[in-house]
Amino acid sequence: MANSAHLNYVLRLADDAVIQGQRLSEWCxxxxxxxxxxxxxxxxxxxxxQARALYALAxxxxxxxxxxxxxxxxxxxxAFRNHLMxxxxxxxxxFTLMRQFLFGAFNWLRMEHLSGQTQDAELAAIATKAVKExxxxxxxxxxxxxxxxxxxxxxxxxxxxxxxxxxxxxxxLFAPDSIDDWALxxxxxxxxxxxxxxxxxxxxxxxxxxxxxxxxxxxxxxxxGKAGRHSEHLGYLLAEMQSxxxxxxxxxx
Amino acid sequence: xxxxxxxxxxxxxTVVDPELPFLNVVxxxxxxxxxxxxxxxVVRITPxxxxxxxxxxxxxxxxxxxxxxxPLARVEIVQHPAWTTDWIGPEARAKMAAxxxxxxxxxSNDKSFLLGKKSVVPCPRCGSLDTQLVxxxxxxxxxxxxxxxxxxxxxxxxxxx
Numbered sequence: 001m002a003n004s005a006h007l008n009y010v011l012r013l014a015d016d017a018v019i020q021g022q023r024l025s026e027w028c029x030x031x032x033x034x035x036x037x038x039x040x041x042x043x044x045x046x047x048x049x050q051a052r053a054l055y056a057l058a059x060x061x062x063x064x065x066x067x068x069x070x071x072x073x074x075x076x077x078x079a080f081r082n083h084l085m086x087x088x089x090x091x092x093x094x095f096t097l098m099r100q101f102l103f104g105a106f107n108w109l110r111m112e113h114l115s116g117q118t119q120d121a122e123l124a125a126i127a128t129k130a131v132k133e134x135x136x137x138x139x140x141x142x143x144x145x146x147x148x149x150x151x152x153x154x155x156x157x158x159x160x161x162x163x164x165x166x167x168x169x170x171x172x173l174f175a176p177d178s179i180d181d182w183a184l185x186x187x188x189x190x191x192x193x194x195x196x197x198x199x200x201x202x203x204x205x206x207x208x209x210x211x212x213x214x215x216x217x218x219x220x221x222x223x224x225g226k227a228g229r230h231s232e233h234l235g236y237l238l239a240e241m242q243s244x245x246x247x248x249x250x251x252x253x
Numbered sequence: 254x255x256x257x258x259x260x261x262x263x264x265x266x267t268v269v270d271p272e273l274p275f276l277n278v279v280x281x282x283x284x285x286x287x288x289x290x291x292x293x294x295v296v297r298i299t300p301x302x303x304x305x306x307x308x309x310x311x312x313x314x315x316x317x318x319x320x321x322x323x324p325l326a327r328v329e330i331v332q333h334p335a336w337t338t339d340w341i342g343p344e345a346r347a348k349m350a351a352x353x354x355x356x357x358x359x360x361s362n363d364k365s366f367l368l369g370k371k372s373v374v375p376c377p378r379c380g381s382l383d384t385q386l387v388x389x390x391x392x393x394x395x396x397x398x399x400x401x402x403x404x405x406x407x408x409x410x411x412x413x414x
Contacts, residue, residue, distance in 0.1 A: 035387060035388035035390070035398065036388070038388065038390050038391070038392075039388055039389065039390035042390035042394050043390070045302075045304040045306070045394055046302065046303065046304050046394065047304070048304055049302060049303030049304020049305065050303050050304070052303070052304075053303050053332060121333065122332070122333070124333070125332040125333030125334070125335060126303070126332055128333075128334070128335035129302075129303050129332065129335040129336070130303065132335070132337070132414035133302060133303065133414065135414065136389055136390075136412065136414075139389060140389050140390070
């Protein structure tokens with residue numbers, strides 16, 4: 001039933017989730033405090049759970065006996081359709097949490113739309129579950145952005161630098177390409193321009209509370225992830241994530 | 254008798270959630286449907302969290318309790334409608350509280366969190382409203398870690414979603 005644009009759209013959602021989950025899982029055993037170590041790995045688990053459900057849906061629609069693992073482990077970086085923001089190295093704790101906030105607010109709004117307004121009933125079912133989990137991702141990240149921004153001189157400086165770096169990756173979230181246009185026309189995906197307005201309101205309120213300066217929305221923005229043009233970082237991430245499955249194809253617990 | 258739907262439901266009540274061992278999967282609202290199609294038996298369940306590692310254990314446990322009478326029973330995972338804490342009944346909530354876990358409260362559709370509004374979770378031991386969130390991510394994905402400032406006891410809160 002799925003045409004290639006439709007499949008591509010589902011894979012974007014899945015790729016965002018799996019790459020974000022993989023980056024979060026890198027904090028396992030490295031969190032600054034025990035509670036945050038547990039929190040970040042719990043968040044990673046949510047992302048990977050969502051990725052599995054989305055890849056399973058993609059596999060079912062792609063047919064030809066494909067499985068969720070074929071998508072996660074046996075595609076090269078050019079085939080991944082995640083936003084560039086999620087593949088950036090985890091950085092320090094403030095960087096990870098600022099990304100969790102900026103991307104998380106976008107992802108929550110996107111999933112909220114998909115949960116109630118998409119024509120794709122199976123996608124809606126997954127989104128309905130995901131949006132409830134993502135609520136806690138946004139809440140967690142928002143608290144930390146405020147705490148670090150309105151914290152010590154050191155925490156403010158570091159989280160402000162993270163914001164400056166990440167900001168140039170926010171443009172891609174809201175710049176529709178041909179797949180986004182197709183999804184909007186077909187009643188599958190949200191209107192990214194409308195989403196941008198809602199996202200900006202949430203982000204501005206939080207950054208203000210965090211005593212952080214809101215960067216200019218008209219500066220240079222990175223793009224390419226949605227078209228398979230990735231940063232050098234994705235290749236290293238995939239090399240680690242895919243090594244076991246590729247060395248031992250078909251391996252099971 | 255062993256083949257009636259109600260008998261199957263009864264046996265499913267012996268399968269517990271491994272992360273909340275005082276609650277069974279029926280009370281949790283995870284079992285959506287029991288269906289006989291000829292000799293075949295299908296049990297449909299909905300996972301609580303998409304990434305919940307307990308789901309696989311629960312699927313295996315359900316197969317185990319049905320194996321004696323229905324060796325070919327299948328367990329299917331259904332995503333729609335999505336599981337919600339609204340499906341946990343009042344008795345199960347009372348059991349949670351009796352086991353020191355503050356049950357989910359309020360509506361799962363509340364959006365005030367977007368602007369930082371927090372919900373109040375009463376202490377399951379002393380009932381005080383003077384409690385504090387320690388971490389939104391506790392011992393399992395579904396629980397948050399709180400502390401009570403009145404009786405000073407730490408406790409888990411089953412998150413509302």
